[in-house]
Amino acid sequence: GPPGKGGDKSGEFQPRKTNSLGSGFIVDTAGIVVTNNHVIADADEINVIMNDGTKIKAELVGVDKKTDLAVLKFKPPRPLTVVKFGDSDKLRLGDWVVAIGNPFSLGGTVTAGIVSAKNRDISSGPYDSYIQTDAAINRGNSGGPLFNLDGEVIGVNTLIISPSGGSIGIGFAVPSKTVAGVVDQLRQFGELRRGWLGVRIQGVTDEIAESLNIKPARGALVAGVDDKGPAKPAGIEPGDVVVKFDGHDIKEPKDLSRIVADTAVGKEVDVIVIRKGQEQTLKVKLGRLEDNEKVQQAAIKKDEPAEKPQTQKALGLDLAALSKDLRTRYKIKDSVKGVIVTGVDQGSDAAEKRLSAGDVIVAVAQEAVTSGADIKKRVDQLKKDGKKS
Structure with missing residues (x-):
């Protein structure tokens, strides 16, 4: 910490030496050790201590923070016994x-x-x-x-x-x-090379499954597609539900994240999606996940009073066409098409699902919408069709 403020002139802190002790195991007679990243993170010096107390300096081969693993290397002073990985x-x-x-x-x-x-x-x-x-x-x-x-x-x-x-x-x-x-x-x-699909995904709840005619509820719903990612040229669209990736069943979003990450960069794979109730198979050539990808922070939306736009009500939402004034107020790019939410009824299902002023609705039940009347029409039709959600 910084020196103490106030009248204390002797507040200079001495740097202290701290040690971290953990465990590891040898997987190769060349002196390769596996351990957790958090055991050796930020260390200035790493030592391997053998069972008989022999202490040997080790160097870092590489770490993977996402799985909390690290690989070390040291010069063996004598032949080593190694352990094998099981299944x-x-x-x-x-x-x-x-x-x-x-x-x-x-x-x-x-x-x-x-x-x-x-x-x-x-x-x-x-x-x-x-x-x-x-x-x-x-x-x-x-x-x-x-x-x-x-x-x-x-x-x-x-x-x-x-x-x-x-x-x-x-x-x-x-x-x-x-x-x-x-x-x-x-x-x-010396680093991890993970596969990258370039989609933002969310879970398929029972309500979403019902509205998309997916029985039983399963898969990963594509909420957004990265413009520069491999999914875009392959034809994956927002609203698609991925149910199979490279022969593996996808029960929930986490399955997709894991399997994509474990798939070789550059491999061409079959992806089965459900779109408008029909299964389709798309071919995707995986890219590489860059670890330094900055997670984009959502711009904080400020509700500033301005002239009241013409609104339409549906599902407890006040809906308006995207005007220049509204785009400026809510920081919405010109490339975004849809209907803007200008208000949400407290206590409505929409409020519970965390819809808020400034959100833009681009599609309802996988049909694009451009006006509040469109949304109202789609919702009324879905109600007629006996959809609960």
């Missing part, structure tokens, strides 16, 4: 697993438990798919291996949920299938 896809709930690590700096400590869940999403990153286990994992276990009973590594112990700070039997490991892929890429390129 995490073959794990079953209730299978016994063994965690080995360095909790609370105690050195090699072994704990056992069972697999409580697979593909667990705890919203800690974009590609969450953890193995959940009740093998005791404590501070310092991070980066250590989770073994199956054949002695193969099927995960990397990464984090726990704990109100107390100690293990309460809810620990999470990155599955070996993910780890092996990340380690290969970090060794090969």
Whole structure:
């Protein structure tokens, strides 16, 4: 922190040396170590301490912050024993697993438990798919291996949920299938090269599924398409629901994010979408996800009083045609076509779905709209057709 303000002249702080201790495991006799990124993040110097206490300086090969993994390299002083990766896809709930690590700096400590869940999403990153286990994992276990009973590594112990700070039997490991892929890429390129589709997606709720005639509710709804992304030339449009990607079923948006990221850059894949109730197959050549892509911050909308535009009411919304004045007021580009929301009834379904003044409605049930009357007509027709939502 900065020196103390006020009358204290001696407030100069001395830099302090801090250490972080975690666990890791050796996957190659050349001295390749796998651990968690958070164990070595921002370190000035990294050392590998062997079981017998030998301490060797290690260098960083590469890190992947999105899966919290890091690969290190050191010069082996003697021949090393390595561990093998097993197949995490073959794990079953209730299978016994063994965690080995360095909790609370105690050195090699072994704990056992069972697999409580697979593909667990705890919203800690974009590609969450953890193995959940009740093998005791404590501070310092991070980066250590989770073994199956054949002695193969099927995960990397990464984090726990704990109100107390100690293990309460809810620990999470990155599955070996993910780890092996990340380690290969970090060794090969020193960075991750993930596939990129160039779409913004959201979940298909029961209401959306009903309105789009999708039974059962599944897939990832394309909310927007990046102008410079691979999806655009392939013909993927907003309103499409992706149900299959490269032969993999897409049950929810997270599945699509994960599978796209794991697919090789430049690969041409088949994408099956449902558009207006019909399945279509599109061919997409994947681009590369740039890690430095800045997430665009939505412009803050200010409701400034101005002349009242001509509005139409539908679904608890005040709707108006896009005029020059409204475009300026709500910072809407000329390229955007549609109908602008100028007000929302509190207590309406629209308010609950977080529609707000300044939003532009571009389509209703996959039909483009240009006026409030269009929207009203479409809504009335859908009600006639017996649609609940």
